[in-house]
Amino acid sequence: METKIEIGEPAVKSEVKTLSRKKANLKKILTYGAFVGPALLFFLVIQIIPFLMGIYYSFTSWNGVSSVVEWVGLENYIKIFKNDPKFFDSFIFTTKFMLASVIISNLLGFGLALLLNAALKSRNLLRTVFFIPNVIGGLLLGFIWQFIFVKGFAAIGNLTDLSVFKLPWLGDETTAFWGIVIVFAWQISGYMMVIYIAALQGVDQTLLEAAKIDGASSWTLLTKIIIPLILPAFTICFFLTISMAFKIFDLNISLTGGGPFNSTQSVAINIYQEAFQNNRYGLGTAKSILFFLVVAIFTTVQVMMTKKREVEA
Amino acid sequence: MNPRYTKITFLLEIIGIVLGVIFLIPFYFVLINSVKGFADILIDAAAWPQEFLFSNYLKVWDIINFPRAFWNSLIITVISNIGLVVISSMAAWKMVRTPGKFSKILFVLFVSAMVIPFQTVMIPLMKLGGTLNLTNSIPGLIIMYFGFGVPLSLFLYHGFIKTVPIEIEESARIDGCSQFGVFWRIVFPLLKPITVTVVILNTLWIWNDYLLPILVLQDAELRTIPLATSSFFAQYTKQWDMGLAALVMGITPVIIFFLFLQRHIIKGIAQGSIK
Known part of the structure; x- marks a missing residue:
């Protein structure tokens, strides 16, 4: 189309233009990097790279001490599935614990939220009281409750003569299990309560008034109007409790230390011991990858299920 | 009502x-x-x-070196918080204001990492941390908190910034303000409500954290409050008179923090979860 003579000057101009556009683009990329870069860098180095390393190490015989890291293929995984009953026991314990504590802490949290949603005079004070355990870390809470179960319960038992308080709570498998559930629920239900209260306050009051005029009972109001309206809060609370209960470590280690006879050993403790006490890093990472898969599956299935119900409702 | x-x-x-x-x-x-x-x-x-x-308290105060542990916890919590607020708010703003595939993929990457349990990362992280000289040092621990805290903080900022109107920024740009100027002078003050939420959530997490510091910090003088308390219990088992004094000292700072800021904390928790 164009002859050489004609394009002489414009070509230079467009070159300058593309150069300046390139410069502008480069500047854009640089500012993007300056803003996003630090967060991305820390995130990649601290989480993503170790995660990928973990996948690799789970196929090796790495023991943390010797510099030789041998590729062993699926050996670690086979070992876990074939002869590691302790790991499976810890998975079963953790799953049972999760189910029990998710149900109890949400029932309690929702109940407390309904209670404080009434026009109580002591409402603000009670909200503070129920929330307090949540600001203390699991480790210290575990120690506190160790004292309560061992000495406090015995004292209450002497005062009231109730047999529940005279049991050797942390010394028996069943009661130790429920002991952890109780402390977890005590810690977490105030948190759930706060989320449920926020959701309850968003419920349209005129809707409830209208239903009341139509003669609906409180129970129908609750199950047919309130709960369907605040299903998103249930999704969040279940997600939070499931993932917190499944990853339990601090509270578990300070309250029972996994005992008696490893009966209350959570998966997180099992992995920790495999790696940092038995020095079997390869095996530990293989376990931790399986743990990741289970947590990911549990939480996504749960979110998908409750989300689906939200839409239907 | x-x-x-x-x-x-x-x-x-x-x-x-x-x-x-x-x-x-x-x-x-x-x-x-x-x-x-x-x-x-x-x-x-x-x-x-x-x-x-009160002799229990005096004894424990010295044994666990409470002032030291308190100071360590404070430094770690404060600096991690400042860092997380700076890097996450900047990244979230740029990502929201630069729509496109790249920002979207990054966002999904950040958010999906929240499903990864800490236990899955910790073993290789200790090896990597050793190579990078991050272990047995408080700055090293703080850097790790940057990495672990970014997803949630960024997620919260991201959700909030989407509701901030872009017009104010644009007029500032026309007035010749640089990108950093626009962000720090105009956008960041608008993010205050969500910054409060981010700081509260990160403070409760970092102050009470046990597993990461116990893996990273070995020296006694680097111990945070949870570490000092747990090592005390490991040494003085069943000595409840002193143990309980240690526990009261351990929980007092965070309870005071809560009672002073409870209105913000409860609101912040509710907001942080609903997003």
């Missing part, structure tokens, strides 16, 4: 107060026994102390 105070409300009030007292009983036990002698605890843990012994 029902403005009338009926009989039912009164009944509910009673139930609430009873439940509240039950919730607080563990604290009662810990407090009263922390000022008793060892023998008195064994005789009756529920009884009011016959005399108040």
